[in-house]
Amino acid sequence: xxxxxxxxxxxxxxxxxxxxxxxAKGISSEASFLEMLDTVNERLVEAGDVPIExxxxxxxxxxxxxxxxxxxxxxxxxxxxxxxxxxxxxxNDGDRIVxxxxxxxxxxxxxxxxxDRSPLDRIIEAGGYISVNTGGAPDANLIPIPKPAAxxxxxxxxxxxCAACIAACPNSAGQLFxxxxxxxxxxxxxxxxxxxxxxxxxxxKMEEFFGSCTNHGECExxxxxxxxxxxxxxxxxxxxxxxxxxxRKFGQR
Amino acid sequence: MxxxxxxxxxxxxxxxxxxxxxxRSDVAKKWTMAVSGIILLGYIAAxxxxxxxxxxxxxxxxxxxxxxxxxxxHLVPEEHxxxxxxxxLAFAFAIHVHAAYALTRRNxxxxxxxxxxxxxxxxxxxxxxxxxxYSGIIVLLFIVFHVSxxxxxxxxxxxxxxxxxxxxxxxxxxxxxAVAYIVANxxxxxxxxxxxWSLFQSIGANNETYNxxxxxxxxxxxxxxxxxxxxxxxxxxxxxIS
Ligand code: SF4
Ligand code: FES
Numbered sequence: 001x002x003x004x005x006x007x008x009x010x011x012x013x014x015x016x017x018x019x020x021x022x023x024a025k026g027i028s029s030e031a032s033f034l035e036m037l038d039t040v041n042e043r044l045v046e047a048g049d050v051p052i053e054x055x056x057x058x059x060x061x062x063x064x065x066x067x068x069x070x071x072x073x074x075x076x077x078x079x080x081x082x083x084x085x086x087x088x089x090x091x092n093d094g095d096r097i098v099x100x101x102x103x104x105x106x107x108x109x110x111x112x113x114x115x116d117r118s119p120l121d122r123i124i125e126a127g128g129y130i131s132v133n134t135g136g137a138p139d140a141n142l143i144p145i146p147k148p149a150a151x152x153x154x155x156x157x158x159x160x161x162c163a164a165c166i167a168a169c170p171n172s173a174g175q176l177f178x179x180x181x182x183x184x185x186x187x188x189x190x191x192x193x194x195x196x197x198x199x200x201x202x203x204x205k206m207e208e209f210f211g212s213c214t215n216h217g218e219c220e221x222x223x224x225x226x227x228x229x230x231x232x233x234x235x236x237x238x239x240x241x242x243x244x245x246x247x248r249k250f251g252q253r
Numbered sequence: 254m255x256x257x258x259x260x261x262x263x264x265x266x267x268x269x270x271x272x273x274x275x276x277r278s279d280v281a282k283k284w285t286m287a288v289s290g291i292i293l294l295g296y297i298a299a300x301x302x303x304x305x306x307x308x309x310x311x312x313x314x315x316x317x318x319x320x321x322x323x324x325x326x327h328l329v330p331e332e333h334x335x336x337x338x339x340x341x342l343a344f345a346f347a348i349h350v351h352a353a354y355a356l357t358r359r360n361x362x363x364x365x366x367x368x369x370x371x372x373x374x375x376x377x378x379x380x381x382x383x384x385x386x387y388s389g390i391i392v393l394l395f396i397v398f399h400v401s402x403x404x405x406x407x408x409x410x411x412x413x414x415x416x417x418x419x420x421x422x423x424x425x426x427x428x429x430x431a432v433a434y435i436v437a438n439x440x441x442x443x444x445x446x447x448x449x450w451s452l453f454q455s456i457g458a459n460n461e462t463y464n465x466x467x468x469x470x471x472x473x474x475x476x477x478x479x480x481x482x483x484x485x486x487x488x489x490x491x492x493x494i495s
Contacts, residue, residue, distance in 0.1 A: 006370070019370060098371035105365040168376060171360035203280050211363030212279035214385065215451040216378035230459050237457025239280045241257045243271065249358035 001027050001093040005040065007052055008100045010109050013116070019098075022052075029089040033076065034059060034066060038090055059084040061224060064160030067167065068113045069100040074164035074222040082162060082224040102167035106174070106209035119209040120161050120177060125207035128181045128197035129152065130190050137177035143189050156183035158225040166210060168222030174210035176219035178202055179235035180227045186238060196242035203239050279359060281353040287455035289345040289352075290448050294474070296342055297445070301481040304421075307494055312419035318417045350393065357386055381447040388444040395437035402430070418494075425489035434486045442479040449474050 003024040024040050034056050041051035044105030057063040066083040070076040076086040091097065098114060107115040157180075165176035182199055185191035191198070213232060220229045236248065275281045295311045306314040324334040375383065394411075398408060402424055406412025411423040425431045449471040453459065 008370075069371065071371055072369055072373045100371065103362050103365060103367050103369055126320055138429065170364070170375075170383065172363040172365070173360070204278060207279050209363075211360035212283065212456075214356075214360070214382065215447075215454045216375070216382050218375060218378050221376040229454065230461075230464070233454050233457040233459030235457070236280055236455055237459075238285060239278070240457070243275050243281070 001029055001088065001091070001095075003027055003036075003091065003094070004096040006096065006098045007113070008109075009052070009112055010101075011111065013108055013110055019053075019178070028089055032059070032084055033070070033088065034084050053114050055114045056084060062160055064162035067102060067162040067164045067224075069098075069102065069167060071098050074102075074168045075162070075224050076231065077146075079221070080224060080226045083162070085224070091105040093159045094124055102163055104163075104166050104172035104210065106172065107163055107166060110222045117161065117163050119174075120163060122209070123174065123202050123205045124181060127201040128185065130185060131194060145189060149187050153184045153187040156180045156227065156231055159184075159223075159227050160225060162221045162224060164224060165219035165227070168218045170188070170216060170218065171211035171214055173213045173219075174206045175213040175232045176208045176223060176227055176229065177234065179229075179231035182235050182238065183231040186234070190191070193217065195240065196245055199235065200242040201239040203235065282356055283455040286352045286356075287452035288290075289349040290452050292342070292345040293349060294445060294449065295439075297478055298474075301478050304485060305481060307418060307421060307485065308488075311416075314417050314421075315415065318415065345442065346396075350389075353386065353389060362470060379447070381443040381452070384443060388440040389436055391411055391440035392444055395433065398433070399437075422489055422495060425486040428490070430449055431490050433484035435483055438482045440481055441482075442475050446471050446475040447479065 005022045005024055006019050007022060008017055009020045022040055022044075024036060027036050027039060029083055034054070037052060037054055044051045054068060055065040057065040059066070060083065061084060064082070068083055069087070070083065075081060075083045076090070078086050078090060089202040101109050101113045102115045106119045107117060110116050159177060159180035163177065166172055166174050169175075182202055184197065186195050214233075215229075217229055222225065272368055302314065303317055304314070306317045322332050322335055324338075381388075402408040403412075403417075403420055406414065406420070409420065409424050425434065450467050453467050487495075
């Protein structure tokens with residue numbers, strides 16, 4: 001299939017960028033979106049041009065590197081998948097595809113389609129972990145966990161940190177990501193001791209970089225892992241608790 | 254430096270009262286918007302229901318107005334309780350507007366200047382949710398007029414304090430006022446349609462079993478309130494109330 005690509009090119013952080021048009025002829029409909037870009041890049045290199053820089057790693061929807069805006073849809077117009085899982089058969093011969101990096105003040109462009117997602121790491125560092133004492137590995141089933149709680153936690157843990165939620169949000173809010181990272185720990189027994197400290201720290205770190213949620217729900221639609229905005233409600237509740245609760249009574253239920 | 258005996262981990266030293274520290278956070282501002290929103294929604298509902306008395310005739314609604322002034326009966330001097338409620342309402346309103354203003358500024362900064370080139374088709378964000386700030390401003394401006402028209406009376410030359418019925422008729426007989434009232438109420442409708450649904454999310458009242466009811470509640474509440482409110486200018490214009 002023959003395509004026309006309109007791609008954002010930018011030499012480096014803070015540099016001015018512009019859209020460039022590329023012809024992509026004879027692309028296999030079996031190719032994934034990233035393979036299509038590979039093909040275009042090979043031709044650019046052969047022609048002595050600078051290839052289009054884009055992030056990618058696993059190419060199977062688990063690393064969260066590959067997010068780009070495709071025709072105004074984060075990760076393309078296919079629900080519940082990352083860019084690397086999108087295939088060219090979803091497009092038609094002769095299509096014109098606009099490919100842009102995520103746009104948000106908290107996610108500055110590094111080069112072409114690559115943005116700096118390190119604010120997400122800063123949020124995780126603020127509390128997205130469970131402190132454990134060293135020692136022998138505990139038996140896996142030592143702490144009983146109710147099945148629905150384990151499931152809900154796993155659903156939240158599916159977040160791959162791709163930042164599509166922030167890119168899709170009209171407010172560039174980081175709520176879906178942060179709430180997913182909070183929920184997968186806060187729903188489990190192991191997460192309880194640090195639950196409220198974690199919530200306050202991560203929410204406040206998030207607010208240093210991103211906007212605030214107005215409950216549009218766009219993030220949930222954009223998310224390649226279909227993380228639910230129910231997690232945001234849990235985060236809001238836990239944040240209030242973090243501010244209200246008497247921390248000396250954390251051991252009590 | 255650790256001060257021995259000071260339990261830093263259990264009682265963090267606070268510079269300002271916790272509510273002020275709390276309000277600094279965006280999530281807390283959303284809480285504030287939700288809670289003040291609930292107060293305002295309660296007021297809107299009571300306001301609409303009270304005004305329905307206009308259909309029962311002048312005595313009924315004028316008596317209702319008097320009863321409001323006389324809240325608390327013989328226990329408190331006249332109008333005192335009403336003023337406490339008015340101040341509470343004004344406070345809820347002011348903080349709702351302030352939080353909205355602060356969050357909007359933050360969000361615009363977070364969004365940055367560069368927009369997506371491809372048209373963004375919003376998938377689930379609806380018209381109501383994306384126009385909250387505009388519908389909010391329309392309602393705000395309208396309330397200024399509304400209070401000076403029907404409460405204080407400066408915007409209505411025929412205003413007679415206490416004669417709610419005639420004031421209402423005199424006000425809505427003017428076509429531009431009736432039209433403004435209808436437009437403002439439609440804006441209010443969009444505003445509360447998103448607000449009623451959204452406030453549950455902001456305060457974390459999220460429960461799988463009841464989640465789908467939030468949408469129905471938003472539809473129902475908006476339809477009843479706005480339907481009631483719109484009926485007043487229409488009834489005056491049609492001569493049902495005169
Ligand atoms: S919540 Fe979804 S969209 Fe947001 S970072 Fe995680 S996987 Fe990506
Ligand atoms: S390349 Fe890893 S998620 Fe797409």
